[in-house]
Amino acid sequence: MPSRTPHRFRRTAALLTAAAACLALAGCSSSESSSATPATPSASSGRGGAASGPGGTAGSAGSARPSRTGEADRPGPVHVSIPSIGVRSTLMELGLNADGTVEVPPAEKGVTAGWYTGGSLPGTPGPAVLIGHNDTRFGRAVFHDLKDIREGAEVLVRDGAGTTLRFTVTGKETVSKKAFPTRRVYGPTKGSTLRLITCDGEFDAEGHPVDNLIVYGALA
Template sequence: MRRYGNTVMVAVTATALCTGAWLLHSGTARHAPPQPSAAEAAGSAQDGGTAQDSGAPGSAPALPPSPPDRIRIPAIRVDAPLTGLGLTPSGSLDVPPAEKKNLAGWYEAGTTPGETGTAIVAGHVDNADGPAVFYALGALRKGSRIDVERRDGSTARFTVYAVEVHQARDFPDRRVYGAAPRPELRVITCGGGYSRATGYQGNVVVFARLTGSVR
């Protein structure tokens, strides 16, 4: 089942990740998660108007395939196990159980983090009890480190080059999920506007590239 196209996962932008159960119970003003500023987007004025996703210089050689077991993002104090995610009957990416708020998931039929291609990690922003694993994802900045511990004993080290928020109606599916000629990582949670009727209106997406590995 590996290598099934990542483009099938577009519906994750508006489905189970994004109900906003905590905000529904607690109110949006006080508990809304952080959202990235325009300066953290690829091609922002801060970068001189050019997208910082070319992969070289700074990209590390690809690693052999190996399932990931854990993700760490020191800047926002994420240290979470990873579970494999498949697809729902409608073709969207499944999500981790909402009650396990410190659990993230990876698309196990796609690229493993560290090998050539685009690996996908997703997790909830909150659940009915409060903030979940990726609540602070929108506070990440360019240059932040993401470590993914892999089953072969290696740790794939990624560097963030963009943090963006996109509304579901104009979500850049191909740019987020599309194939890449180098090792890339996307970390996704809910974000954008919030409606009590429908939940979050979009997603926060972190774009990162492999810049090293350790054992």
Template sequence: MPSAAPGARRPSWSFLAVVLLIGVLLVHHGVSRADGPPQPDPGAARLGTTTPPADPLPASTPVRVRIPEIGVDAPLTRVGRDAEGWLDAPPPDDANLAGWYTKAVTPGERGTAVIDGHVDNARGPAVFYGLGSLEKGEHIEVDRADGSTAVFEVHGIDVVDKNDFPDRKVYGSTGLPELRVITCGGRYDKRTGYSGNVVLYGLLTEVRGRS
């Protein structure tokens, strides 16, 4: 059975020129499971946090992502767009691998950084299988090549329909150092795969290990 793979609808290049980011993450295939991956609480979709943002960091390549609440501790590989302009996903055979989109900012910089990964593959759950169970106030840690760790507080998490993806809300810059973590979500159909994407919204609130 083919693996679950987030793809991307071909974006408008004029829109990309405005937000300097990518188009919509979608899924082409998925793996059916009786219980399925957890989905976000509808109440978590509303954005907001009372924690003040940390100062933005200079650019530095992210090397690892950790989400203690769901047991994620995964290396990051670079992902970009393929020849047809679709967003690449990490290789599906490695269940514990996430991708950093290199055309966006690095996590911790001012702007919106993007990390994606599979929810499952042909053998079972993958790196972001538990993403939908996260709640506001929990944290994502991103280790960077300069030795610092950018810590992002979750200020929203939602499931969005792949046919009505809110591009600007997800990828547009708020002027703050933010992070989006994206995987497959919604209903699963053997023919069409997952109906949407789980999108996590994070704000940089702490920096560890910076010299």
């Protein structure tokens, strides 16, 4: 009888495959269109304009969330706050678009961050991924000041049952979207970890931010 791959590693392999597909289709737009723009596993923002994003909404992402051992009865995260930079936001659920790319919050909800349901639940082993815009055509967005966060800063994530988890920032980096560190961001971790992702850097000729800002955290 063939051996069965442990559920955690099947999930990790699927997550990394999805992330890699997103990277291959990376794109941020400086103007909105009626069709969904393929997105990286990061928030996309355009200079002085709208952020690119999926045509779907957070409500459709919940049904795409896989069933996981030990997590069936755990509520998902509903709120994030970062006192040191003044961030307070509810969390919408983000899944995958029809083309396999990761959803980002719609531009009109730029002040709201999202939790990628294909990642881990905050408080369980593995990386929980929160995605937010830097700017949209509506102005400053939820993660506009994420670049100012410092190592040791506190990130508070509250779940639907009212339990607040405290994460501590362990580092941050700005990376080119062409060299996104997929395994470092989405790969398995022994403890409960957190990743906050937004766009960063200069803009290309089409108004696409060329970098991502990634903030790493661990459960305190």
